[in-house]
Amino acid sequence: MMIRTAIRGAAGVAALLLVAEAAGRTGLADTRILPLASTVLARVAELAGDPEFLQDIVATLTVWASGLLVAVALAIPSGVVLGSLPRAETALRPLIEILRPIPSVALIPLVALLFAADGQVKTTIIAYAACWPVLINTLYGMHDVDPLARETLRSFGFGRRAVLLRVSLPSAAPFVMTGVRLAAAVALIVAISTELLSGGVGGIGVFIMKAGSGYRVDLMLAAAVWAGILGMVVNALLVRAERSLFRWHLARAGVVA
Amino acid sequence: MSNLAVRLLPVPLFLAAWEAGCRMAESTYFPPPSLIAARARELWFSGPATRLFLTDAAIENFVPSLGRMFGGWLLACFAGIVAGVAIGRSATLSAYLDPLIQFGRAIPPPALVPVFIVVFRDDLRMLLATIVIGVVWPVLLNAVDGARYVDRVQVDTARVFGLTRTQRLVRLVLPAAAPKIFAGLRLSLSLALVLLVVAEMTNGTINGIGYELVYMQQSFDMPGMWGIVALLAVLGLVLNLSFLLLERRTLSWHRLARRAV
Numbered sequence: 001m002m003i004r005t006a007i008r009g010a011a012g013v014a015a016l017l018l019v020a021e022a023a024g025r026t027g028l029a030d031t032r033i034l035p036l037a038s039t040v041l042a043r044v045a046e047l048a049g050d051p052e053f054l055q056d057i058v059a060t061l062t063v064w065a066s067g068l069l070v071a072v073a074l075a076i077p078s079g080v081v082l083g084s085l086p087r088a089e090t091a092l093r094p095l096i097e098i099l100r101p102i103p104s105v106a107l108i109p110l111v112a113l114l115f116a117a118d119g120q121v122k123t124t125i126i127a128y129a130a131c132w133p134v135l136i137n138t139l140y141g142m143h144d145v146d147p148l149a150r151e152t153l154r155s156f157g158f159g160r161r162a163v164l165l166r167v168s169l170p171s172a173a174p175f176v177m178t179g180v181r182l183a184a185a186v187a188l189i190v191a192i193s194t195e196l197l198s199g200g201v202g203g204i205g206v207f208i209m210k211a212g213s214g215y216r217v218d219l220m221l222a223a224a225v226w227a228g229i230l231g232m233v234v235n236a237l238l239v240r241a242e243r244s245l246f247r248w249h250l251a252r253a254g255v256v257a
Numbered sequence: 258m259s260n261l262a263v264r265l266l267p268v269p270l271f272l273a274a275w276e277a278g279c280r281m282a283e284s285t286y287f288p289p290p291s292l293i294a295a296r297a298r299e300l301w302f303s304g305p306a307t308r309l310f311l312t313d314a315a316i317e318n319f320v321p322s323l324g325r326m327f328g329g330w331l332l333a334c335f336a337g338i339v340a341g342v343a344i345g346r347s348a349t350l351s352a353y354l355d356p357l358i359q360f361g362r363a364i365p366p367p368a369l370v371p372v373f374i375v376v377f378r379d380d381l382r383m384l385l386a387t388i389v390i391g392v393v394w395p396v397l398l399n400a401v402d403g404a405r406y407v408d409r410v411q412v413d414t415a416r417v418f419g420l421t422r423t424q425r426l427v428r429l430v431l432p433a434a435a436p437k438i439f440a441g442l443r444l445s446l447s448l449a450l451v452l453l454v455v456a457e458m459t460n461g462t463i464n465g466i467g468y469e470l471v472y473m474q475q476s477f478d479m480p481g482m483w484g485i486v487a488l489l490a491v492l493g494l495v496l497n498l499s500f501l502l503l504e505r506r507t508l509s510w511h512r513l514a515r516r517a518v
Contacts, residue, residue, distance in 0.1 A: 005352045012353035033376055091267045101493020103451040105458065106467075106486050109474035114286055193367040193455050204368065212371035220372045228364035235363065 017041070035218040043222035057226065059202035063119060064184075064191040067126025071183055074127070075134035076176060083142025083172070084164060096135070104129035105193050118200040122191065129190040130183040137179025141172030174246040181238040188231050204230075288480045293487060296480035301488075314469075322453060322465040325381070329388025330449040334442055337393045341400020342426070342434065351401070358397065366391030366452055370459045380463070387456040392445035399441030403434030436511050439504045446496055454489070 020037040023029040047053045082089040104125050115121050145168045153163050195205025204227050211219035272290055279289035288296075301315035308316070344351050344358075370387050377383040407430055415425050457467025466485065473481040 005355075008349070008352035009356040013356055015353075016357060090264065094265060094268050095271055098490050098494055101447060101450070101497060102486060102490045103454045103493070105451065105455050106470060106489050108458075109470060110286070110482055110486065113474070189365040189367060192365045196367055196370065197455070197458055208368055208371050212375055215375055217372060217375055220375070224364055224368040224372065227368045228360055231363035231365065232360065 033217065035221070039218050040221045040225070043218045044225050047219075047222050047226060053207060053223070053226075056202045056204050056207045056223075057230070059200075059206075060188075060191055060195065060204045060227075061230075063122040063126060063194070063203065064187050066119070066123045067191065068130050068180075068184055068187045070123060070127035071130035071134055071187070072180060075131040075179075075183075076138055079135045079138025079176070080142060080164075080169070080172070083139050084160075084168065089139070100132050100136075104190055105197060108194060108197050112198055118198070121198055122194045122200065125194050126187050126190045130187040133182040133186060134176065134179040137175045137182070138172060141175025142168060144175065145171045174242070177238075177242050177246060181235065181242060184234055184238055185231065188227070188234070192227060285479055288483060293480045293483045296478075297484035297488065300481060300484065318464050318466060318469050322457065322467070325384045325465070326388065326449050326453045329385045329453075330392060330446055332385065333389045333393040333445060333449075334396055336389070337396025337441070337445075338400050338438060341397040341438075342404040342430065344397075345401040345404025345434070346430065351405075358394075358401075362394035362398065367455050367459075370456050374459070384453070384456045388449050388452050391452040392448045395444040395448065396438070396441040399437045399444075400434060403437030404430055407433040432510075436508055439508060443497070443500050443504065446500055447493060450489070450493055450496065 017037045020029075024031045024034065024036040082092060107128060108121070108125055111121050111124050115124065149167050149171070150163055153167055158166070191203070192205040192208075194200075195203035196209055199209070200206055204223055208220050208223050211217075211223065276289045276291060279287045301312055301319075302310050304310050304312040304315065311319075344354055366387060369390060370383075373383040373386045377386060411429055411433070412425070415429050420428065453465075454467045454470070457465040458471050466489065470482065470485045473485060
């Protein structure tokens with residue numbers, strides 16, 4: 001069954017590539033604008049051995065990781081504090097609701113004027129976008145704590161700190177992790193957006209912009225394919241980390257046996 | 258109502274603190290909110306009453322932007338729901354397409370903006386393509402998920418009672434998938450706003466919210482720039498709240514059913 005699904009999946013990918021190739025070969029699509037699928041695949045393979053493109057990937061990964069780290073370092077503690085102080089949360093909720101929908105890319109012009117260093121601009125923008133999923137999920141996790149466990153500990157004379165450390169945090173941790181995984185996907189999108197919009201010395205977005213100014217659609221598509229692969233790999237890693245770290249939670253939620 | 262009033266009480270306090278902070282800091286980069294509001298009024302909301310006080314600049318930029326955003330979003334909604342329900346109901350189709358879907362949604366949509374600029378050349382098609390490709394994934398994945406897990410007993414019952422395929426689809430599958438689909442639609446609406454701004458900022462569109470933002474930056478108009486950011490925040494909030502309201506009305510039967518159980 002697994003093998004049959006895999007074969008069908010591969011057949012689907014092959015069919016799409018063949019149709020794209022045929023459209024180019026038969027002149028249905030203008031190959032001067034939209035390159036052949038085989039050309040794009042060849043570029044994808046070439047880019048893997050191109051040291052300059054590898055540097056661009058490293059640059060993107062660096063701003064991505066730093067932005068995500070800043071977001072996590074700010075959002076988790078804020079979420080824990082707000083989650084354990086209901087009044088503070090009520091007071092700050094309207095602020096969160098108004099700040100959250102602001103498209104982080106719209107802040108690029110502002111942040112670009114505030115910071116001189118390119119890395120700081122990107123990290124700030126990425127952190128802004130990535131902090132919301134983490135914060136919202138942390139708050140949600142803090143609300144989802146089993147009241148029975150909390151009250152039990154309290155009635156045994158444990159203080160607020162002990163309840164927080166022994167019940168609330170472990171119970172909220174899986175939600176926080178899901179938030180981090182969602183934030184990682186958002187952070188990659190924003191990382192590439194900032195590279196497209198504010199340039200800089202390197203990055204996948206910068207590479208795509210450069211390829212675009214030379215009308216090299218084959219290179220642009222190949223770089224986009226690598227960005228997709230990057231996104232898939234990181235997501236897969238985070239899903240695996242989530243599964244192994246919080247096996248107990250998933251088992252309880254009935255996701256895995 | 259009083260509950261809402263209590264919940265909104267912090268808003269004026271924040272505005273006052275923001276105003277006071279900016280006045281004390283006296284930084285060009287951080288104009289006080291009163292100045293931002295005045296600038297926004299002057300730029301966009303000082304038009305004649307017959308046009309809801311909107312100025313030419315507001316109509317020239319906001320109307321096309323909103324049109325592009327809703328146009329792209331609706332196209333993506335339609336495509337995503339149709340394809341998603343089909344894939345969700347057919348295990349075979351799902352097996353063939355799953356790797357493509359997983360890969361497609363992993364590509365960061367902004368990475369394709371420069372590609373669309375070269376391929377399409379005209380602004381409208383490029384903007385629509387960016388928004389559709391970017392926001393179709395949440396709709397598609399949620400529709401697949403919603404359509405896949407329809408209650409087995411209900412499907413069998415419908416079959417026994419002789420409902421045709423179309424009837425089963427309209428009366429059973431679509432309503433069962435609706436809550437999931439709506440969650441996807443709401444996610445994609447906020448994503449559409451983000452992608453609209455990215456796409457309008459990236460290329461040389463001649464108008465639009467993103468274009469205004471870049472123009473303000475280039476002319477170093479700080480209050481105007483903050484005004485655009487504030488406007489986007491309000492727009493995002495209004496879109497989200499209106500969609501929630503629509504969702505509640507459309508899905509009221511679902512909530513009632515859930516409560517009864």
